[in-house]
Amino acid sequence: MSQPVILASGSSIRRDLLERAGLEFEVLPAKVDEEAIRNALEAENAAPDEIADALAAFKAQRVAEKRPEALVIGCDQVLAHRGKILAKPATIDDARAQLRALRGGRHQLMSAVVIYDDLQPLWRHVGTVTLTMRPFSDTYLTEYLERNWNSIRHAVGAYKLEEEGVRLFSAIEGDYFDVLGLSLLPLLTFLTTRGVLKA
Amino acid sequence: MSQPVILASGSSIRRDLLERAGLEFEVLPAKVDEEAIRNALEAENAAPDEIADALAAFKAQRVAEKRPEALVIGCDQVLAHRGKILAKPATIDDARAQLRALRGGRHQLMSAVVIYDDLQPLWRHVGTVTLTMRPFSDTYLTEYLERNWNSIRHAVGAYKLEEEGVRLFSAIEGDYFDVLGLSLLPLLTFLTTRGVLKA
Numbered sequence: 001m002s003q004p005v006i007l008a009s010g011s012s013i014r015r016d017l018l019e020r021a022g023l024e025f026e027v028l029p030a031k032v033d034e035e036a037i038r039n040a041l042e043a044e045n046a047a048p049d050e051i052a053d054a055l056a057a058f059k060a061q062r063v064a065e066k067r068p069e070a071l072v073i074g075c076d077q078v079l080a081h082r083g084k085i086l087a088k089p090a091t092i093d094d095a096r097a098q099l100r101a102l103r104g105g106r107h108q109l110m111s112a113v114v115i116y117d118d119l120q121p122l123w124r125h126v127g128t129v130t131l132t133m134r135p136f137s138d139t140y141l142t143e144y145l146e147r148n149w150n151s152i153r154h155a156v157g158a159y160k161l162e163e164e165g166v167r168l169f170s171a172i173e174g175d176y177f178d179v180l181g182l183s184l185l186p187l188l189t190f191l192t193t194r195g196v197l198k199a
Numbered sequence: 200m201s202q203p204v205i206l207a208s209g210s211s212i213r214r215d216l217l218e219r220a221g222l223e224f225e226v227l228p229a230k231v232d233e234e235a236i237r238n239a240l241e242a243e244n245a246a247p248d249e250i251a252d253a254l255a256a257f258k259a260q261r262v263a264e265k266r267p268e269a270l271v272i273g274c275d276q277v278l279a280h281r282g283k284i285l286a287k288p289a290t291i292d293d294a295r296a297q298l299r300a301l302r303g304g305r306h307q308l309m310s311a312v313v314i315y316d317d318l319q320p321l322w323r324h325v326g327t328v329t330l331t332m333r334p335f336s337d338t339y340l341t342e343y344l345e346r347n348w349n350s351i352r353h354a355v356g357a358y359k360l361e362e363e364g365v366r367l368f369s370a371i372e373g374d375y376f377d378v379l380g381l382s383l384l385p386l387l388t389f390l391t392t393r394g395v396l397k398a
Contacts, residue, residue, distance in 0.1 A: 166387065
């Protein structure tokens with residue numbers, strides 16, 4: 001009777017957040033070539049929030065094509081610095097260069113959610129968190145990279161806030177859940193308005 | 200050679216946050232009669248942030264008396280609503296009354312940290328997060344309490360943000376770590392300035 005809800009993401013933290021909130025849903029990760037889409041959008045000078053939104057929408061759409069009767073939730077998070085998106089560091093020298101560029105300044109984490117219904121986008125939201133890195137020394141940076149490279153080699157921005165990476169920062173401002181990569185409160189509010197969750 | 204650091208708190212989440220950040224420290228939970236101190240301060244019309252700060256200071260001081268040579272970190276978190284502190288709900292009817300009072304409005308979580316050195320307070324900080332509850336229905340409230348009472352009976356405000364309690368909210372504004380009960384970034388910044396952590 002009630003419309004099924006599908007999370008089109010393989011992220012365990014997003015699944016956790018929604019499960020803990022008591023939402024009933026299936027998980028069906030979307031297979032899209034994120035890098036190709038990102039590169040194409042960047043070539044068209046799309047802004048970081050537009051890219052995050054487009055990636056979330058692509059993922060929702062891909063799963064909606066298989067399950068048009070469901071509400072499909074697509075998600076994405078990007079790191080934006082001076083209007084550009086940062087990629088994962090390929091080498092430890094890449095990571096050093098990224099962190100030197102971010103050092104002493106602000107950057108943003110942008111979390112996008114798009115919901116598809118009957119093959120159409122029904123609702124979308126982008127939440128932005130602003131992070132300020134402290135002016136750490138080159139000596140500290142070298143030691144940080146040596147201690148953490150194995151863990152941060154797949155992390156955009158070359159840090160994990162739940163590890164030593166937090167010591168790179170002096171301030172984090174924004175919605176609590178946007179740091180985690182899912183705008184949980186706007187999403188739950190929408191699902192409540194829609195009648196999926198009890199008001 | 201270097202000054203020992205002691206966390207005067209038994210909270211596993213605070214210990215986790217500091218361990219993950221790579222700080223070296225001992226844990227020595229302070230034994231203080233929190234309820235008696237809180238009641239005494241409320242009787243003197245102390246503001247919620249003053250009460251959180253005083254409780255954090257009492258805990259740091261108590262451990263500093265045993266270990267005056269160490270840097271001792273005391274912590275506390277209170278829930279403030281209209282200038283008053285909320286206690287844990289004693290019964291399910293208490294919980295219902297608390298949530299009805301908070302419903303549709305804003306309240307604050309205040310996280311205090313005080314560091315003692317040589318029996319004196321050396322540094323202190325209070326971080327405030329503002330939370331907005333949505334205007335949920337009485338029917339939802341009843342079902343929420345039935346489903347969650349066993350888990351929230353020891354939770355101030357009768358909710359846990361990491362469980363269904365998040366569905367009571369429409370917005371959470373403030374520092375990410377203050378939601379978790381420890382102003383991690385100001386604390387790490389102080390420890391870096393002090394030379395405990397490398398700059």
